[in-house]
Structures are given as C-alpha cells and as structure tokens.
Amino acid sequence: MNPVRHVEGRSAALRLENLDTDQIMPKQFLRGIDKRGLRDGLLHDLRFDAEGRERPDFVLNQPAYAGASVLIGGNNFGCGSSREHAVWGLQQAGIRAVVAPGFGEIFYSNAMGNGLLLVALPEADVRRLMDEADAAPDNVVSIDVAALTLRSAGGIHARFEMLPRHQRMLLDGLDAIGLSMTYRDRIESFARAHWAAQPWLKDVARA
Numbered sequence: 001m002n003p004v005r006h007v008e009g010r011s012a013a014l015r016l017e018n019l020d021t022d023q024i025m026p027k028q029f030l031r032g033i034d035k036r037g038l039r040d041g042l043l044h045d046l047r048f049d050a051e052g053r054e055r056p057d058f059v060l061n062q063p064a065y066a067g068a069s070v071l072i073g074g075n076n077f078g079c080g081s082s083r084e085h086a087v088w089g090l091q092q093a094g095i096r097a098v099v100a101p102g103f104g105e106i107f108y109s110n111a112m113g114n115g116l117l118l119v120a121l122p123e124a125d126v127r128r129l130m131d132e133a134d135a136a137p138d139n140v141v142s143i144d145v146a147a148l149t150l151r152s153a154g155g156i157h158a159r160f161e162m163l164p165r166h167q168r169m170l171l172d173g174l175d176a177i178g179l180s181m182t183y184r185d186r187i188e189s190f191a192r193a194h195w196a197a198q199p200w201l202k203d204v205a206r207a
Helices: 084-092 105-113 123-135 164-172 176-181 184-197
Strands: 006-014 070-073 097-100 117-120 140-144 149-152 157-159
Touching: 006 097, 006 123, 070 123, 070 140, 084 105, 097 123, 097 140, 105 117, 105 164, 164 176
Parallel strands: 006 070, 070 097, 097 117
Antiparallel strands: 006 140, 140 149, 149 157
C-alpha cells in the first residue's frame, strides 16, 4: 500500500445522507474473483438510468467534475454491510479522499485499511465545502494527514481527528497486517515467554 501523506484535488459534492455500501457498489459487481472493473460499478444506479444511459444531472457525470478526487458526502456515508469492493471502486474511479460529517463504522475501517482517506468534519463545514464545490467546479481541497488539517480554495481551514494507528497506517503505507508486523519483535518475545512458561501447550494439536 502506498503512503498517503497529502491529498489535493478537485472536489465534488454528493448530497446524499445514509449512502450505503450497496449503493456505492451494487451486488451484481461483486461476482469477480479479483478487484478489476469495479470502477464501472461505482454508484451505478445513481450514474445510470434503467436503460443504461448516463444521468446528466448526476455530479460525477458532469464534464466539469471529471477527475474529481475529493468527494464531499452526507452524514453516515458508507453505512450498511461490510463491502470492501465499495472502497476499491472509489479508488479505481480516482477518489482519494471522502469528507463527510460521519461514516459507517465498517466502511471507515475498510477505507483506512486500504489507503482511502476519510475525513469527518462538522456538518456546517461539510455544507460549506459542498457549496464551494457546486459554485466552483475547479475548487481544490487540500488535506494534510500529518497535520490533520483540511484547506479549501474557498478559504475553509479545518482540523480533524483520527486514531493514531490509522494515521500511522496512512503515513507509512501500512495495511492492518503490515501494522501488526511492525511489532514483530514484541510478538515473538511474548510467544517465547509464553511457551517457556507453558511448554505443554505448544503444538498440542499435533499430539
């Protein structure tokens, strides 16, 4: 996983509350055995009508927002079932960060574990960011992961919070396994002490 230290890009406002993972990545796009092609499924039923035609009023279909990499979403973004494909689809579509008042808990963990930056801000700040994105399609949002700050071209400057382990994972480019392996010496030391104190338990399944 690549480090995520700074994200800067054009923003687009997705004014939907409680956007669940089935809407972000519908179930029919989960049948593959790898991650390929998920960009096509991202927000499919919002992007296309029943005949498969693009909805021109949907923000990410509009030429002015082509290449947007910072999505400004509504509260409880990514609620619903655990679906890592939702995260992968966003990333394949070029989304590097999502800003919202709050996120579904499982989606949040999946995103941070895959290097998709999520920023939770007060609703008032999020509304201002949405208004800026709507008013100026070339609006740029800049997010500093080390400083935990967000700035917009329209003048918003906000601080946000993040668990230290998530911040470290992003800055160092680590997934959950990679983070665990940074403690390998301590894990192996604990294991040696454990087996020395209770040798009769080691490899008991092989007996």
